[in-house]
Amino acid sequence: MRIVLGVTGGIAAYKAAHVLRGLRERGHAVRVVPTEAALRFVGAPTWEALSGEPVSTTVFEGVENVEHVRIGHEADLVVVAPATADLLARARAGMADDLLTATLLTATCPVVVAPAMHTEMWFNAATVDNVATLRARGWTVIEPASGRLTGADTGPGRLPEPDDIIQAALAATGRSAAPDSADASTVTPVAPADDSRTDESRADGALSGASVIVSAGGTREPLDPVRFLGNRSSGKQGAALAAAAATAGARVTLIAANVDSDVLASLPAGVDIEHVSTTAELEAACTAHASSADVIVMAAAVSDYRPAAAAQHKMKKTGDDLTIALVENPDILRGLVELRDAGRTRTGQLLVGFAAETGSHDTSAESLAQAKLLRKGCDLLVFNDVSGDRAFGHDDNAVVVYRAGADGAEEVARSEGSKAHVSNDVIAAVAAERSR
Numbered sequence: 001m002r003i004v005l006g007v008t009g010g011i012a013a014y015k016a017a018h019v020l021r022g023l024r025e026r027g028h029a030v031r032v033v034p035t036e037a038a039l040r041f042v043g044a045p046t047w048e049a050l051s052g053e054p055v056s057t058t059v060f061e062g063v064e065n066v067e068h069v070r071i072g073h074e075a076d077l078v079v080v081a082p083a084t085a086d087l088l089a090r091a092r093a094g095m096a097d098d099l100l101t102a103t104l105l106t107a108t109c110p111v112v113v114a115p116a117m118h119t120e121m122w123f124n125a126a127t128v129d130n131v132a133t134l135r136a137r138g139w140t141v142i143e144p145a146s147g148r149l150t151g152a153d154t155g156p157g158r159l160p161e162p163d164d165i166i167q168a169a170l171a172a173t174g175r176s177a178a179p180d181s182a183d184a185s186t187v188t189p190v191a192p193a194d195d196s197r198t199d200e201s202r203a204d205g206a207l208s209g210a211s212v213i214v215s216a217g218g219t220r221e222p223l224d225p226v227r228f229l230g231n232r233s234s235g236k237q238g239a240a241l242a243a244a245a246a247t248a249g250a251r252v253t254l255i256a257a258n259v260d261s262d263v264l265a266s267l268p269a270g271v272d273i274e275h276v277s278t279t280a281e282l283e284a285a286c287t288a289h290a291s292s293a294d295v296i297v298m299a300a301a302v303s304d305y306r307p308a309a310a311a312q313h314k315m316k317k318t319g320d321d322l323t324i325a326l327v328e329n330p331d332i333l334r335g336l337v338e339l340r341d342a343g344r345t346r347t348g349q350l351l352v353g354f355a356a357e358t359g360s361h362d363t364s365a366e367s368l369a370q371a372k373l374l375r376k377g378c379d380l381l382v383f384n385d386v387s388g389d390r391a392f393g394h395d396d397n398a399v400v401v402y403r404a405g406a407d408g409a410e411e412v413a414r415s416e417g418s419k420a421h422v423s424n425d426v427i428a429a430v431a432a433e434r435s436r
């Protein structure tokens with residue numbers, strides 16, 4: 001691939017040299033387009049030596065080749081790392097006052113931007129607005145990492161690690177960063193039951209730049225204006241998964257089916273929430289995201305049936321037994337698998353199902369879950385044993401994650417502990433599956 005690496009004037013510009021080297025080691029041709037300010041941090045000779053290509057910051061060089069148009073036209077991918085608040089503002093405004101912004105205006109390939117700045121700048125309304133607009137235009141804006149910044153301050157705003165930037169950038173073109181991802185595909189070991197920082201750091205960056213949809217909670221099917229058919233799902237596990245995916249660097253949308261506000265209050269800033277209630281609403285929301293999602297995790301408990309008709313007015317007691325006709329709901333996950341298999345979704349999309357099983361006298365809960373994975377056609381299935389009142393509403397959970405292998409269901413991870421801890425393990429298994 002021909003990649004343009006834009007570098008802007010932040011202290012993290014030095015890390016872009018590692019991004020450049022990593023891309024070159026993977027066999028890509030890289031043209032570095034720094035801004036004037038970037039050259040105050042790392043000089044042109046460094047970029048020229050590492051890329052083997054000339055470096056210029058202005059549209060007034062190489063005019064005979066119409067460089068500012070040619071560089072953008074020929075690129076298969078543009079990565080800007082680090083991207084300052086100033087670059088985000090200029091790009092959003094469509095300015096072309098240097099070679100990098102002119103290149104961004106002429107590029108028709110995927111654009112992946114890794115912002116780095118002080119926390120206050122990142123959370124400033126102008127920056128938030130600029131990022132939202134650039135994302136809405138189709139750019140991938142990677143969430144900055146949290147940690148020590150240039151001064152004594154800490155918080156979100158650090159440039160993610162070069163390998164994470166490379167992974168997110170290549171993922172935007174549908175390629176994996178294979179040479180460096182071998183260790184990501186190892187089986188997640190059974191982890192101790194605590195929520196230590198180690199969990200977070202293990203998942204941190206593993207889904208950088210990916211778009212992740214998580215459904216959570218339980219659907220409700222109205223019987224009349226005051227009653228519904230529902231289930232006992234609290235949405236805690238789904239919310240914890242959304243939080244873990246966000247920590248791992250993903251852009252996350254949580255589709256919340258009747259999830260209490262105190263559960264939603266625990267979500268990190270930046271997770272988008274869409275509220276739904278019925279299975280039909282959940283299906284519409286999932287399908288709307290299907291074409292652009294990299295990962296869809298169906299953690300919601302979906303009602304398999306709905307009343308054939310909901311009464312307009314509150315149903316009255318008649319003194320007789322009541323029979324309610326139910327019709328089957330669509331299987332949303334199965335529908336997503338069909339869309340994916342028909343090539344109508346993003347390349348490499350990963351679909352994750354959940355199975356809450358109790359087993360019976362002649363069939364184990366595990367074997368029901370394994371059969372479900374194959375029947376549904378999803379890539380991963382997270383099984384939790386709900387016999388004896390486990391899982392629902394509690395803060396702890398125990399799961400086994402299976403993948404659909406060539407010879408049937410293969411166990412890839414086992415985790416037990418708080419829902420936050422279990423979520424980190426599940427998200428690590430998702431990241432590993434994406435790198436296979």
Ligand code: C5P
Binds near residue numbers: 298300332334352
């Ligand atoms: O068949 P079962 O309900 O056990 O399957 C569970 C998985 O399928 C979950 O991921 C759930 O979100 C999803 N599902 C669905 N549509 C349904 C029923 C379940 O997407 N109608």
